[in-house]
Amino acid sequence: MEFDIFEGNMERLREKMKKMEKxxxxxxxxxxxxxxxxxxxxxxxxxPGTNETEKRVLRYIxxxxxxxxxxxNWKFIASCTHTAYGNIFGKACWDVEIPKRYYxxxxxxxxxxxxxxxxxxxxxxxxxxxxxxxxxxxxxKDYTNGMSSEMVAAYISLYxxxxxxxxxxxxxxxxxxYAELREALLYIAETIRHYGYVRSSEEEADSTxxxxxxxxxxxxxxxxxxxxxxxxxxxxxISFTFDxxxxxxxxxxxxxxxxxxxxxxxxxxNLKTVCQQEYIDYSNWGILCSLFPSYxxxxxxxxxxxxxxxxxxxxxxxxxxxxIEAKDVSVVARWDTMFGETQLxxxxxxxxxxxxxxxxTNGRIQSHSxxxxxxxxxxxxxxxxxxxxxxCKTIRLLKHEENDSEESGETGDSESxxx
Numbered sequence: 001m002e003f004d005i006f007e008g009n010m011e012r013l014r015e016k017m018k019k020m021e022k023x024x025x026x027x028x029x030x031x032x033x034x035x036x037x038x039x040x041x042x043x044x045x046x047x048p049g050t051n052e053t054e055k056r057v058l059r060y061i062x063x064x065x066x067x068x069x070x071x072x073n074w075k076f077i078a079s080c081t082h083t084a085y086g087n088i089f090g091k092a093c094w095d096v097e098i099p100k101r102y103y104x105x106x107x108x109x110x111x112x113x114x115x116x117x118x119x120x121x122x123x124x125x126x127x128x129x130x131x132x133x134x135x136x137x138x139x140x141k142d143y144t145n146g147m148s149s150e151m152v153a154a155y156i157s158l159y160x161x162x163x164x165x166x167x168x169x170x171x172x173x174x175x176x177x178y179a180e181l182r183e184a185l186l187y188i189a190e191t192i193r194h195y196g197y198v199r200s201s202e203e204e205a206d207s208t209x210x211x212x213x214x215x216x217x218x219x220x221x222x223x224x225x226x227x228x229x230x231x232x233x234x235x236x237x238i239s240f241t242f243d244x245x246x247x248x249x250x251x252x253x254x255x256x257x258x259x260x261x262x263x264x265x266x267x268x269x270n271l272k273t274v275c276q277q278e279y280i281d282y283s284n285w286g287i288l289c290s291l292f293p294s295y296x297x298x299x300x301x302x303x304x305x306x307x308x309x310x311x312x313x314x315x316x317x318x319x320x321x322x323x324i325e326a327k328d329v330s331v332v333a334r335w336d337t338m339f340g341e342t343q344l345x346x347x348x349x350x351x352x353x354x355x356x357x358x359x360x361t362n363g364r365i366q367s368h369s370x371x372x373x374x375x376x377x378x379x380x381x382x383x384x385x386x387x388x389x390x391x392c393k394t395i396r397l398l399k400h401e402e403n404d405s406e407e408s409g410e411t412g413d414s415e416s417x418x419x
Contacts, residue, residue: 004039004060007176009165013063016161034064040178040279045168054221057178057279058168065162074143077123080134082107089123098123099132109136111143177222178279181288182251187219188212188289189247194238197293200286209286215240254295261298305348312354315387316375325350325398329367345392347371357389370395 005013017033024031038061045056078098079090086104107118110133121134124143135143191212200207217223218231219242234240255275263269271291274284305328316322326347333344340360347355347365357365357373365371373389380386 001066002036002062002064003162003166004041005063005162005165006168007059007061008168010061013162013165017065030066032064032066035061036064037062043168057180059176059178059279060166063162072143073126073128074124075127076140076144077125077132080105080121080123081119082121096125102132102134105134107136108134109139111135111139176281177217178281179216179220179285181275181277181280182255183242184212184216184280184285184288185251185254185291186242186247187216189250189292190240190242190244191215192289192292193247194240197289199290207286208289212289213282213285215242250292254291257295257298258291309348309352309354309384311352312385314378314385315349315353315355318375318377320375322373322375323395324353324355324371324373326365326367326369326371329365329369347389354384354386355389356386357392359392363392365392365394366397369397 021031021033038059040057040059042055042057045054045058077096080102081088081090087102089098089102102123106115107121108115109121114136118136121136122140123132123134124140125132133143188208191208195206195208195211198207198211200209214223214227214231215235218228218235223231258272258275261268261272263272270287271294274280274287275291277284280288315324324347327350328348330346331343332346335342342358342360343363345357345359345363345365347357349355355373357363371392372395373392375387376390377388378385379388
């Protein structure tokens with residue numbers, strides 16, 4: 001069974017599950033506990049020190065808990081409390097219908113056939129034959145490898161206990177705040193619109209991370225007093241309007257863009273992972289802010305590349321061996337053949353001419369390098385003149401412009417549109 005456990009209760013739940021797992025292992029009982037993911041919920045919580053509630057986004061861990069006290073095919077079904085008016089069955093396996101003969105049965109143990117005054121007996125069932133038995137406390141151990149009735153009761157109440165961890169404790173001070181990702185991006189986009197992008201490492205007080213988070217926190221009641229008033233005054237002074245249509249369009253474009261990017265380095269992996277979240281906290285706010293400058297740089301590079309390829313001309317004669325100074329090299333397509341995987345390179349020369357090369361996965365060439373290749377064909381693709389090459393190899397790497405390679409942790413070549 002799956003349960004959504006409030007993150008503030010997870011430490012206590014994990015300790016409880018460890019103890020239960022050890023006990024079940026001792027008696028040979030099956031037990032499973034797994035943390036499968038996370039989810040976020042907007043709930044009403046009690047404000048510490050008051051009787052008031054407020055809506056908060058809280059993080060929950062999805063856990064899967066399963067197990068049942070089955071030993072030698074016998075399964076504990078329910079406790080049976082005997083009264084003068086009939087028997088009351090304690091909550092246990094409600095998916096099993098207890099035979100009606102036990103509704104008013106006496107305090108008899110069907111294992112040892114002893115009849116004496118007992119407050120409680122236990123109903124068990126053989127999973128293989130379907131046979132039911134009512135047994136006393138002492139005889140129950142014969143069916144549970146020595147597991148006591150108290151241990152069985154703890155096992156049966158396990159799910160009730162897990163459920164109790166789903167709700168935050170009353171008066172719990174929720175220090176972690178979670179923002180809806182798309183809304184957070186709107187605040188970040190508006191902050192950049194007014195102040196430009198400032199990295200956290202450069203000037204913390206004026207960084208995009210700190211300012212945009214402050215604007216968001218002030219608008220959502222996460223801060224109060226003088227600091228909150230300062231942010232409100234600042235927002236009023238610059239006419240801060242986070243939900244502009246232009247901001248919404250930008251957020252949509254940037255999120256669509258990041259989905260298509262290769263995880264070519266740690267930075268791009270982290271950015272792509274954060275942008276897939278539904279909610280984020282302050283610890284990931286900084287990398288989220290970097291989405292827009294990364295997106296702008298990519299658009300600029302693509303625009304420059306598009307302008308360049310429009311000027312492309314055919315190079316060399318068929319069969320001629322030529323040398324190319326490569327400004328940009330990208331793998332724009334891959335496909336399987338009977339000889340293995342083939343990849344298609346697009347090479348943009350420093351002279352603005354476009355070259356393509358089909359090769360197997362063993363073929364390797366690099367951006368900003370001197371490439372030697374043989375002209376195989378001249379052809380147009382989408383109106384762009386392209387020189388098709390064969391037998392290419394990198395001769396040596398070239399020194400290139402400083403701003404072409406590394407910014408904000410980005411490295412390598414971006415895969416462009418298919419040629």
